[in-house]
Structure formats: structure tokens, C-alpha cells
Amino acid sequence: MSASAIVMMIVAIVIVWGGLIAAILRLRSHPQETEPMPPGVHRAE
Amino acid sequence: MTDQPREQWATRTGFLLAAIGSAVGLGNIWRFPAIAYGNGGGAFLLPYLVALLTAGIPLLIMEYSIGRKYRMSPPAALRRMSRPVEAIGWWQVVISFVIATYYAVIIAWAVRYVGFSFGQQWGDDPEAFLFADFLRAPDTPGFMDGYVPGIVWPLIAVWIVVLVILAFGVRRGIERANKLFIPLLAVLFVALVIRSLTLDGAAAGLDALFSPDWSELGNGSVWVAAYGQIFFSLSIGFGIMVTYASYLGRRADLTGSAMVAGFANSSFEILAGIGVFATLGYLATAAGVGVDEVAGAGIGLAFVAFPAVISEMPLGGLFGVLFFCSLVIAGLSSLISIVQVVVSAVQDRTGMRRMPAVFGVGGLVALVSILFFPTESGIFLLDASDHFINQYGIALASLVALVVIAWVLRQLPALQQNADATSAIRLGHWWRICLGVITPLVLGWMMVDSLRAEFEENYEGYSTGFLLSAGWSVAIGALLVGVILTLMPWPAGGEDIDLDMEAPADRKDV
Numbered sequence: 001m002s003a004s005a006i007v008m009m010i011v012a013i014v015i016v017w018g019g020l021i022a023a024i025l026r027l028r029s030h031p032q033e034t035e036p037m038p039p040g041v042h043r044a045e
Numbered sequence: 046m047t048d049q050p051r052e053q054w055a056t057r058t059g060f061l062l063a064a065i066g067s068a069v070g071l072g073n074i075w076r077f078p079a080i081a082y083g084n085g086g087g088a089f090l091l092p093y094l095v096a097l098l099t100a101g102i103p104l105l106i107m108e109y110s111i112g113r114k115y116r117m118s119p120p121a122a123l124r125r126m127s128r129p130v131e132a133i134g135w136w137q138v139v140i141s142f143v144i145a146t147y148y149a150v151i152i153a154w155a156v157r158y159v160g161f162s163f164g165q166q167w168g169d170d171p172e173a174f175l176f177a178d179f180l181r182a183p184d185t186p187g188f189m190d191g192y193v194p195g196i197v198w199p200l201i202a203v204w205i206v207v208l209v210i211l212a213f214g215v216r217r218g219i220e221r222a223n224k225l226f227i228p229l230l231a232v233l234f235v236a237l238v239i240r241s242l243t244l245d246g247a248a249a250g251l252d253a254l255f256s257p258d259w260s261e262l263g264n265g266s267v268w269v270a271a272y273g274q275i276f277f278s279l280s281i282g283f284g285i286m287v288t289y290a291s292y293l294g295r296r297a298d299l300t301g302s303a304m305v306a307g308f309a310n311s312s313f314e315i316l317a318g319i320g321v322f323a324t325l326g327y328l329a330t331a332a333g334v335g336v337d338e339v340a341g342a343g344i345g346l347a348f349v350a351f352p353a354v355i356s357e358m359p360l361g362g363l364f365g366v367l368f369f370c371s372l373v374i375a376g377l378s379s380l381i382s383i384v385q386v387v388v389s390a391v392q393d394r395t396g397m398r399r400m401p402a403v404f405g406v407g408g409l410v411a412l413v414s415i416l417f418f419p420t421e422s423g424i425f426l427l428d429a430s431d432h433f434i435n436q437y438g439i440a441l442a443s444l445v446a447l448v449v450i451a452w453v454l455r456q457l458p459a460l461q462q463n464a465d466a467t468s469a470i471r472l473g474h475w476w477r478i479c480l481g482v483i484t485p486l487v488l489g490w491m492m493v494d495s496l497r498a499e500f501e502e503n504y505e506g507y508s509t510g511f512l513l514s515a516g517w518s519v520a521i522g523a524l525l526v527g528v529i530l531t532l533m534p535w536p537a538g539g540e541d542i543d544l545d546m547e548a549p550a551d552r553k554d555v
């Protein structure tokens with residue numbers, strides 16, 4: 001593989017997979033607010 | 046009917062896995078690698094990322110907001126936004142109907158190819174095996190010629206699986222299935238990529254895929270290709286994400302979820318690019334030719350090039366099982382979401398319960414699929430329908446929807462406020478600029494581009510008569526049927542149905 005191809009492969013992996021990890025971490029740091037169930041309905045499981 | 050509460054995802058992860066399962070489909074595996082290779086290789090990353098951030102994720106956020114705000118599938122949700130716009134929702138539902146009918150057929154082929162992988166039953170000439178022996182395709186397309194039993198049975202099986210999963214509902218059916226499918230797909234595909242990287246010639250394939258040709262960045266068509274890839278691979282524009290988001294809770298995070306789903310889809314595409322090109326590098330090296338001679342996309346890549354590789358390599362049968370099982374799982378999780386659009390649209394407008402809706406409406410989709418596509422000319426019908434419904438269905442409907450929502454109804458600020466109220470990442474002006482200006486301009490350009498190509502020469506050299514009956518009529522028919530469905534008097538009157546079981550006083554549109 002040429003050096004430029006190796007660099008671009010690494011850049012692609014770092015940006016896209018890094019973006020995924022960053023997005024997951026960001027979402028996890030924002031815990032979901034629980035909402036009240038409608039009257040008469042109970043949460044399953 | 047009105048006391049039936051709307052279903053909800055059990056967990057945020059469940060919703061995300063379903064959204065990712067819908068986005069990750071056949072296009073990620075067989076379209077992305079060839080598009081990247083043909084449009085600048087490594088340099089394609091730049092327009093691709095720009096397209097993801099300026100069109101893909103903003104559109105995902107818009108569809109999530111519409112679904113979550115109105116908690117309805119596209120026709121009913123858009124009707125609540127503005128009555129006449131319901132037509133766009135039905136147009137998208139009919140597009141989903143059409144796509145589901147032929148998408149299932151490709152999954153059925155992949156099911157058969159899992160079996161063919163044992164003993165490499167395609168022999169020395171996978172292309173002749175596919176078209177002559179397996180599909181029994183004639184040289185020129187006919188209409189409703191004989192059925193091919195080898196496709197009919199797996200197709201029926203695919204439909205039974207899909208309808209049974211949908212019958213279990215959003216939480217126990219779709220969510221549970223995706224909680225199984227997505228990790229399984231990841232394991233199978235990672236195993237496949239690792240195996241492909243250990244093949245002789247893998248480096249040559251990766252070199253071909255990732256070597257950047259920076260001069261291509263000045264070429265407008267490369268940018269259109271990047272937006273097209275993002276657009277078609279994210280399952281946006283035909284109602285899926287509106288439908289899935291309608292089962293979210295009122296406090297669910299939208300922008301953070303859209304970022305995760307968007308990047309997860311692209312992560313899988315990069316992985317697929319590596320796996321596919323490492324494998325093609327092996328095939329080229331074994332045949333003593335350049336990678337450019339074996340690089341392909343779509344049906345040719347999956348059902349001709351890959352079988353050729355499988356025959357060449359040691360333990361090829363196992364590799365074939367991994368590859369075709371990946372196609373089946375990626376396809377199934379997408380097909381489930383496409384059919385759910387149709388089922389839930391009818392449920393929301395009629396108040397019909399899940400079981401009759403799944404087996405009545407979903408059953409109708411299955412019936413059309415089984416009647417029209419497992420025929421000898423089915424491959425041609427599939428090819429033409431796919432091309433025309435993509436270009437003049439999905440892309441055109443999205444362009445119309447964006448122009449109407451952003452410019453006619455001026456709903457973007459309200460949707461932004463709705464998303465911002467509960468989300469980890471706040472939207473700025475950039476979101477409205479992306480959706481109001483950049484994406485419509487690019488979609489408009491794509492439309493002009495493809496129309497010009499259509500009139501320059503017939504798609505794939507098919508006869509004009511065939512293209513009119515199997516291509517144009519499908520795309521134009523989707524719009525017409527959408528309008529007719531809007532004008533139909535629905536039994537329960539539409540907007541009066543409240544599946545939320547909330548007292549009016551508790552209801553607030555955030």
C-alpha cells in the first residue's frame with residue numbers, strides 16, 4: 001500500500017469511528033429523563 | 046380504538062439499534078465501496094463527511110423531530126403539520142411499499158446463496174450460474190413470464206419472518222429482533238473483514254480504495270455522488286425515521302441519537318469498504334489483473350464477484366456463509382423498518398389494531414412481492430423499479446418535503462425548538478441552513494443530473510416501452526396513489542385518533 005493510501009485509511013477510521021465513539025459518549029452523558037406513564041398504564045418488564 | 050396507547054421503545058439503546066439496523070442495509074455493503082473507489086478513493090472521504098454533516102445528520106434530526114413531535118407515522122404526522130401535506134406522507138408510504146416488494150427478493154437470493162456457498166454450487170462461472178441457472182433470466186425482459194420456484198420459497202420464508210416480527214409489535218418484535226440482529230451482524234462482518242485482510246493481495250485492494258485522487262474534489266459529480274451515497278444509505282426520505290421516532294418517549298434525546306445513528310451507519314460503510322476491497326484485491330491478484338477490472342457494485346459484486354472469490358480461497362464456504370448471512374441480516378433489519386412504515390401509516394389513519402394491520406397491510410405488500418418478482422423477468426423489473434423509485438421517488442419526495450416544510454410552512458424553527466428541548470446537542474442556525482438551502486440545492490442538482498442522463502440514453506439500454514411500464518409508471522404511480530390515498534375518506538377521520546391515551550390537558554407539544 002502506498003503511504004498516502006495508508007494515511008487516508010487511518011484518517012477515515014479515526015474520524016468516522018472516532019465520531020461514533022464521541023457521539024455515544026455525548027449521548028450517555030445526557031441521561032434520559034424518565035417520563036410519567038399515562039394513567040392506567042404500567043411499565044412492562 | 047382511541048383507548049389504545051401508542052407503543053414505545055423499551056430503551057434508548059433499543060431505538061438506536063433499530064434505527065441503525067434500518068440504515069445499515071445492502072447499500073452499505075455493495076454500494077459504498079464502489080462509489081468511494083470511483084470518486085476519488087481516499088479523497089472521497091472529504092465530500093462524504095461534508096455530506097454526512099450537512100445533509101445526512103440534519104435530515105435524520107428533522108425526521109426524528111417530526112416523528113417525536115406528532116407521534117404519528119408520516120401521513121398522519123404531516124397532516125397535523127398541515128392538512129394538504131398529508132399527500133407527501135402517503136407518497137412516502139407508497140414508495141416504502143414498492144421498495145419492500147423488491148428488497149425482500151434480494152434477501153431471498155442471499156438466503157439461497159448461503160446454501161450455495163457450501164460446495165460452491167455456482168461452479169466456474171458464477172455470472173452464468175446467477176442469470177441462467179438461478180434466476181433463469183431471459184435475454185430481454187418479458188412480463189409475468191414463468192415463476193422460479195427456487196426464489197418463490199425463500200421469498201415466502203422471508204415474508205413470514207418479517208410479518209411475524211412485526212406482529213410482535215415495536216417493543217417485543219422490532220426492538221428485540223434488532224437487539225439480536227445488530228450485534229450478530231457486527232460479529233459476522235468483523236470476522237469477514239479479518240479474514241479478508243489476511244488474504245494475499247488485500248493490500249492491493251485497500252491501496253486502490255484509499256489512494257486519494259485530490260484532483261477529483263474539483264469535480265462536481267463527485268460531490269453529488271457523496272450526497273447521494275449519504276442520502277440513500279441512511280434510510281432517510283421515505284418515512285422510516287419519522288415512523289421509528291414516533292415510538293419515542295416525549296423526553297427522548299433526538300440530536301444525540303441522530304449523531305450516533307449517522308456515524309454508526311458510516312462506520313459500518315468504512316468497515317464494508319475495507320472488507321470488500323481487501324477481498325477484491327485478492328481476486329485481482331489471483332487472476333493477475335488490476336483491481337479496476339474486478340471492482341463492481343450491487344448485484345454483480347455480491348452475487349458474481351464474491352462467489353468467484355469464495356471458490357478461489359481456502360475455506361471459501363465459511364467465508365461465503367459469513368458474507369451472505371451478513372447480507373440477509375442487514376437486509377432483514379432494513380426490510381422490517383420499511384414494512385413498518387406502511388403498516389403504521391394505515392394503523393394511524395384508521396385506528397386498526399396491530400394484528401389485522403400487519404397481516405392485512407403487510408400481507409398485501411408480501412403478496413405483491415411474491416406475485417411480481419420471483420419470475421424469470423423479475424430481475425429486470427427489480428432493476429428498473431429500484432432505479433426509478435430511488436431517483437424519482439425517494440429523492441424527489443425528499444426535495445418536495447424539504448421545500449414545503451422549510452419554505453412553504455416554515456416549520457424548521459418549531460422543529461428545532463422541539464428537538465432542542467430534550468437533546469444533548471443543541472442545534473444552531475447551521476441546521477436550518479443545511480436543510481433550507483444546502484440539501485435542497487444538492488437534491489435539485491441530483492434530480493437535474495439524473496433526468497438529463499435518463500433522456501440521453503435509456504437506463505441500462507432497456508427498451509423505452511419497458512422503462513415506461515416498469516420504471517416511470519412505478520415512480521409516477523407512487524405519487525398518484527399517494528394523492529388518491531390522501532383524498533380517500535378514512536373510517537376514523539384521521540386526526541381525531543389519539544393513540545397516546547393522554548388527556549388533552551396533559552398534552553403539550555414541546
